[in-house]
Amino acid sequence: MTSSDARIALSQFRAWAGEVVFKRGQDYELRGRVRELAATPEGGLVAWVHGSERYATRVNLRADQLAVDCTCPYSGTCKHAIAVALAYLNRPDQASPLPIALASDPRLVLLERQAATTVALAAQPAQPDAGPAQESTLHAFLAAYTQAELVALLLDLAQRFPEVRDALAVRQMLANDDADQLEAEVLGRIVAASADPGWRNRWDGDGYEPDYGPVYDGLKLLLNQGHADAVLSLGEHLLEAGINQVEQSRDEGETAAAVAMCLDVVFAALPASSLEPDEQLTWAIDALLRDDYGLCDGARDVLDEPYPPDAWSTVADALLDRLEELPASNGDFHREYQRRRLADFAILAFERAGREAEIIPLCEREARTGGSYQRVVEQLLAAGRSAEAEQWARTGIAATARQYPGIASALREVLRNLREEAGDWAMAAALRAEVFFDGPALPSLRALEAAAERAGVGPEVRAAARHYLETGHPPQPKARSVGGAVIPPWPLPETGIAPAERRHPLQFPQLGLLIELAISEGRPDEVLRWYDQREQARYAAINADIVADAIARAYPERAAAIWQGLAEARIAQTSPAAYEEAALFLRKLRRVWVAQGKAAAWRGLVEQLRATNKRKRRLVETLDALLRE
Structure with a gap:
């Protein structure tokens, strides 16, 4: 997997792995979970990835597809594979080749054994009464058990391994066609998964990530069995619990990603539910209105479904009623935010219902009530009504200049564009x-x-x-x-x-800007004139190094004096980083003095600085390196 191939593949990682898996792999790479990265003889990558266990992971790019082998139980592009590929791309030393993993490398041995086992299991007969000659070793081993012994074995495994117990319990519910019991089981899983907030210590990588895998599996099983309404009912609990949990979590987004993954199943169930089309749309919109954490992106897929215009029209009327019921914002940011989002969905509903003529009147009312001036201006411009858009922009600037200067600035930009176009x-x-x-x-x-x-x-x-x-x-x-x-x-x-x-x-004069202006116009006299007035400007941020660069050709002695002063100031800070900056300024000083035939004077200055600060070991090392250049 060459560097160029890997970079091409990077743009596809999110699509191959999905957003949740990609983010988890990215987190693994950032936390240094990838160890002993090596190249395989066929041009791929192999590494140990430390998760809940240590996994051997191999990655290859073949025909614009990512080929992944990993000893983890996940099928497909796993987070460990993403972590390996990112670790390769983010190596500090890109020029150095990776070590080559030999055929005897334990990681490759593990992966080859796993591949052989997979092939053997795939070759076993689908029917349980197939001949012994065609049975795998595991199949033959289990077939030798009596029914009672198999029951005892499964009970023992269920007692020792919670995943086995959960899997058997779900299959029992499905066998009994007991959707209510399975729904109750999944609700219990939601309660368990959302009980504690996620957290991450970015310093040592420790943390807690809620396990929503059982919730996801349960929701998928219900949906696949045709119980979309049960999934929707559970979705109400999941959304409320998930929002509360994410609000309290202090992690890198893992909790939000896990909740969003489960909610995607809920939104997939929405079109298959018994709700009427307008009720389905309202359910998705309400979820988006409640969500401030990006948990409900799947709801937007629902809104993009081809619902009939009359369903959208019903939704539009309901949203208008809700806007009427909302109290005026009176400068309250939260209320204004609520109104804006609700009005945005009302506008979408008007568009999908074929009621475009009602959009601008709604926007005008909302501008007066909720201060959404940008929206009405944008709608008027889109409709070709530029004179009205300009008038609304002026009204909006006057209304928002004090409390929301950013909105006023955007409206001013609209006015300028309109005047320029005219x-x-x-x-x-x-x-x-x-x-x-x-x-x-x-x-x-x-x-x-x-x-x-x-x-x-x-x-x-x-x-x-x-x-x-x-x-x-x-x-x-x-x-x-x-x-x-x-x-x-x-x-x-x-x-x-x-x-x-x-x-x-x-503060005037605006020395920083006047200097910047003189530099941009190539006027070193003006640069120096304004720089010499810097004592008058207590708050002006003047970069003396840039000034020295600008005047060095016309006024080399002044530039040299500035660089010498900067170097001595950095040396006085007693910081290794400051010493490196001092060396930079001394190099610039050397360039000027050498051009003037004063190379010996420069060396004498550096040696004097070294002698004066001989107790500062790191500085002495930096100056010695500078003298050897």
Whole structure:
């Protein structure tokens, strides 16, 4: 299995193994459960994988399919195989070849024995009265027992092994056609599996993962026997217990994945149940509305089934009634979230019922009631009603700017796009100016300048924006003379939108941004001018290393002084990581001084630093390595 083949296979792992198995294999790999990874003679991988037991696992990629052999009891692509493949892909040293496992390797021996046993069992006759010559060793061994001895053997195994006892109990219920008893048994399994939260200690890998395997098996047996309603009834208990358990769990998602796997069986039973089509849809929607943990993704498959429009219409009316019953949010985030999700499903129901004309009126009501302005704007735009969308965007910005600035920002972006599509570059630039003046940054400045150029007022806007960065003075409608330079009048129109409230005042000059701007434009004089004013900016984050890089060609001595100061500051921190950073700065200093013919001075500086800090062993090692380069 070559590295390129493995990477091709990685994109298929989730499909081959399924999400639950893939995540468990990923967890095994991250926790270092894969040991003694080796290559097989035919180009595959083999390793020990430590789980509840130690398993030998072999992985091959054949004809774009993952071939898996593992001594675990799982059939198909198991979590151990996923862990082995991921361990190979994530090796620290990709260039080094793996050791080759010889034919006598105990892992390969175990796997070959298992394969031989599988072939022998597959070759045994299907009929219990087949001739002794065709019977396997195990079949012959069991056939020699009397009925009483077989009963005693099974009872003994059931007493010692809970899995055998459960399997026999389920078969007894099925033989008696006792669905009620089996349903009660599965309910007991749900109660047992959900009793304790899952947990994982990421430091040592210890933890507890609830075992939902018996629940899954029981649900599948019921469904396969045609008891879909019983599965649905159990699904109610499972969903409630699973949500409570996941809320309390502190693991890497294993508990949620196990519950979701069982709920997938429940949703598979839904279309086969005795519920009416609209009731089936409502059951799936209610499950999704209750789920905040991704447990009910299988319900979306139900919603994608070809249900008739009249069923969807009934669901739409019921959802509208529920929206009417919900109290107004009044700024309560949880209530707003509930309304948004409920309205989203109502919109889906309208679409599937062929009642599209009712979607926008619903969205407009919900925008007024629940603040869902983005949704109504998106629906209006999709319907080609851009003028109404713009008006709703403006209303939404005013309503959300203070409490939900992220929503207001998204609506501003809608306005800008609409103005640009209409060719109104002056208003588009004015909207971009609001973003820049609210939170100055290089991307927002570049976007403003580009829009201003399209509007034909690039120089005027550029001068006002940069004057703002230096002084904090906002644009003025009249021309001004500042320090001998004329700041032209602000040429952009008013947007009609109230400026956003700032929680913290800006500090001027905006030294960090001014330096970043000068670097991007290749002006080292300006870089140095603003850097030398850094004492004025208590809160400005200025990366001195980047400044030195920017001025090194024009001002090598200043750059060298910056790097020397940075190196000495890192050395004073007494941290091995800081020593490595100091070495980086000293290398940059060496490049400048060597170009000036001062190589001896650089070596003298490093030796002096070494002598001054000779008690710092790790630093001395780092400096010695630097001197040997």
